[in-house]
Amino acid sequence: MSSDTVDGDTRPAPADPGRPDTAELSRPARRQAEIAAYVVEHGSVSANDLVEAFGVSVMTVHRDLDELERQGVVRKYRGGVTAQPTSVFESNVAYRLNTAQAEKSALARHARAMIEPGMSVMLDDSTSALALVDLLEDITPLTVATNFLPAISKLTGLRDVTLLALGGIYSATHDSFGGMPCAEAVEALHTDFLFCSVSAVSPTHAFHQEEEIVLVKRAMLRSARTKVLLVDHGKLQRTALHRLAPLTDFDVVVVDEKTPADLVQALRDNGATVEVAPL
Amino acid sequence: MSSDTVDGDTRPAPADPGRPDTAELSRPARRQAEIAAYVVEHGSVSANDLVEAFGVSVMTVHRDLDELERQGVVRKYRGGVTAQPTSVFESNVAYRLNTAQAEKSALARHARAMIEPGMSVMLDDSTSALALVDLLEDITPLTVATNFLPAISKLTGLRDVTLLALGGIYSATHDSFGGMPCAEAVEALHTDFLFCSVSAVSPTHAFHQEEEIVLVKRAMLRSARTKVLLVDHGKLQRTALHRLAPLTDFDVVVVDEKTPADLVQALRDNGATVEVAPL
DNA sequence: GCTTCTTATCGCGATCTGATGTTATGTTAT
């Protein structure tokens, strides 16, 4: 029972330089993310393999796998699991691993500066938007519309914030509401601001992995006066399946300070209004 | 500093026979409910009065009052608080005090028996509906639509349940979403069942305190095939401001076993289909 | 300006929840 991998975990976490930052994620969540990566890499693994690889009990492995299956990242069969088409992995695990905490909060601070009391803002289901929620508390009164459950939960606690929940079909993968019902709810609104993020950004366009998400984001773009795209530099080299919109559809594209200067220039050359958020 | 009212609380809670059942409510929540009742009764009281009356520190009193103000039950002014128009108190505190746990869960069990895998059900923002949520887990697959945040939170965890969140304007008083946006979201649906509750039931009609709530409930009534009203016997002697709908609009009215026989008969005499849920 | 009330911050203690392993009881394949 590989006693070297058990508890007494006082080490400051594996860290694994080169990989995304996994700190400040709950232990099981981190392990699940790592398991997911492991499964995607190996295509198909047995539960016992995972027991050995991660030094936890079978029971725990199964619990993790159940959770990952619930999120649609893997499929279970008797004896093990297989990876699902990568898109889900991308948008889920990437989201969980790739915290980029510092960048996100820099973007959020920059965004916050645009908002003034009395305004209405719309937020999408992104961690960047979530970071912004924490900063809204004292820009009151304020109206906030979002389809992101964690954001909704946080906002219910705030006084002087009119919360407009955008309902729809719940997606465990994103922990948000989507689909047609959500798009319709969005159509019925018009807010001063939209703050959103996407999974990938090319010099000319914003991209996203999933079609249903694109549906909602497009609706959001139509329903806000000033549209702000929050981009941490990790997004800039990546690519994704569906083209969401040209960057010129956004009034502002905010990038973090770590973004290479040439990439910023490339965005500007293509007509985007880019602002750099200091860390 | 009245040391007799402090901690060491091994007593099985004051109980206060004659008053609604306040057990299984968190301590602060219970105290807040009692404070609310106290304020409503006295119309206007000072913070210090409450310190003495409840044997807690000023700080705690203020925290409680802040929470109650957030819920719209009281209004603070320098030195104390005043009660707000009773309707809010009714629908909020009554909801918190009057748990009637046993009855609710009896109603829920009865309701659950009507549901079969594959169906779609709509739930309103009532504690009765919440009790039902706990029983849905193994009637899968299932589609559930609700505007009640606690229900939504619970349902996000369930696999094989398609959750359709009904968005709208968040109400701290009810911990649910409402208003026009919500009503519109409801209009767009059509479910097999609606399970709902109201604040008061006369022999012929269902009533509710608040207009906006009525708006949503009416929409729900229009959007379900089979409408079920869950009524614990406490509701039957009470009255409320707005008439929601005649009882004959419901396909079934479920009451708990403790309901006096003559009241059940009265409902039936007026044309309602009444079923009694065994405890 | 002084008093009274309110809010912010910290710390302690009790409580709760979450995470995990173990044992026991199904299930499925061979």
Add this chain to the structure above:
DNA sequence: ATAACATAACATCAGATCGCGATAAGAAGC
């Protein structure tokens, strides 16, 4: 039928959170 695997049902432990008060700093009224 039997072995391998999966789930269910406790028990335990640790960490996080909550509830609360005390003190201190900050408004608001007189």
